[in-house]
Amino acid sequence: MSGHADFLRDFRGDTVHPSTLELISELGWIEEFLRLPHTKMPDVTVNLGGQAVTFADFSRLKVRCPYIAFMPQWDVLDFLAGKAQAYPSFRLLRSTEATDLITADGRAVGVRATTAEGPVEVRADLVIAADGRHSTIRTKAGLEPVAGSPPMDVLWFHLPRREGDEMPFFQGGRGALISIDRGEFWQLAYAIPAAAFATIKQAGLPAFRERVAGLAPALRDRVEQIDSWDQVHQLTVRVARLPRWHQPGVLCIGDAAHAMSPAGGVGINLAIQDAVATANLLSPALLRPGVPSEDDLAGVQSRRQRAAQITQAFQLGILRDLYPKDLRDDTSEHVPPIFTAFRALPPLRHVMGRFIGMGVRPEHLAG
Structure with missing residues (x-):
């Protein structure tokens, strides 16, 4: 179910990594998917103090699409929802927001939700909480995430792009x-x-515009178009993970289980890997009589939690040196060790390309 009438919202990150593109290819949909508007990024370039270093190179990945595709997430979700419509058991409830769990005999047996027409109840053998970092279902299940120390917040905004514009990714x-x-x-x-x-x-705002222009001189001729703080949207970064992803009848995946920093744009792709692992591991349990057991649900966490932990440690540890710790800090004057390492050891870009592009434990469709 979705709390909105459609998917037309500014999701901002909108990265489809090689691991996700490979899954779409395995489903036989890749040619159709890539007809949707998108841009391609075959590597990640970081620029500090006028020096550019490639941090991640996806060109050596043994996949159909060795690049990150930037595609509006509403297009991705519309595409997947359209494909799901081919299955007679699929039903997407729009403008429907889950508010509580329905429980019986000590386990969840469905959810209560609100709609424009009034409250509804949806019964299920298993409730999967994929409702994000502020998950209502997680809270109602009594599952408490453990927070890490976020390295940053992010301010999102748009500026026009002109023909011939080129800028480093970072x-x-x-x-x-x-x-x-x-x-x-x-x-x-x-x-x-x-x-x-x-x-x-x-x-x-003038000081903010000067900060932006100082980082991206090519945009200096248009930063004046930021004329209101309403155009600047704050993302408060929250990094957290659940020690336990499940209760009887409930399983949390994606950001509901492990909220990620936007560093590397890996959040949605890690969530998709969770979803594929969940389908692969729980399909047999859902097809047999009865309901998935606690051991079945624990199997999903066992398979996926290590990948989430390693990725979060990477975001909070290695990558945090690339981001300022103080508003007066200038990373171009104090080059972080990770930048020096990648400049000295170019082969690291391929290692990072695999880590960012495919993740710690890439999943594939069950045979």
């Missing part, structure tokens, strides 16, 4: 700017120290 300095080519515009993410947005707003 530009460090006074702050950090991630630039995503959307064809007609740049999707921009300005990374700041956690909880620093109030200080930035207090300094005023």
Whole structure:
């Protein structure tokens, strides 16, 4: 079920990694999928102090699509929902928001939800909580995430893209700017120290525009188009994971089980890997008489939790040096060790390409 009438919302990250593209290829849908509007990024370039280093190169991946595709997430979700409509048992409830669990004999047997027409109840042998980092179902199941220390917050905004524009994906300095080519515009993410947005707003829009232009001089001729804080959307980064992903009748996956930092854009792709593992491992249990056991649900967590833990440790540890810890910090003046390592050892870009592009434990369709 979806709490919205459609998928037309600004999801901002919108990265489809090689691991996800490979799954779509395994389903036989890749040619149709790639006809949707998208741009391709075959590597990740980081620029600090005028020096550019390739941090991740996907070209050596043994997959159908060795690149990250930037595609509006509403297009991705519409595509997948359309494919799912071919299955007679599939039903997508739109404008339907889960509010509580239905329990009987100590286990969840469905959910209560609100709709425009009034409340509804949906009964199920298994409730899968894929409702994000602020999961209602997780809370109602009594599952409490353990929070990590987020390295940053992110300010999202758009600026027009002009023909011939070229910018590195990641530009460090006074702050950090991630630039995503959307064809007609740049999707921009300005990374700041956690909880620093109030200080930035207090300094005023001219100072913010100067920060952006200082990181991306090519945008200096259009930063004046940021004329209201309403155009700047804050993402409060929350990194957390559940020690236990399940209760009788309930399983959490994706951000509901392990909220990720936006670093590397891996969140949605890790969630998709969770979903594939869940389908592969639980299909036999759902097809046999009865309901999935606690051991069945624990099997999903056992398979997927290590990948989430390693990815979060990578985001919070290795990558955090690329992001400023203070608004006065300038990473171009104090080059972080990870930048020096990748400049000295170019083969690391292929290792990072596999880590970001495929993840720790890529899943595949069951044979």
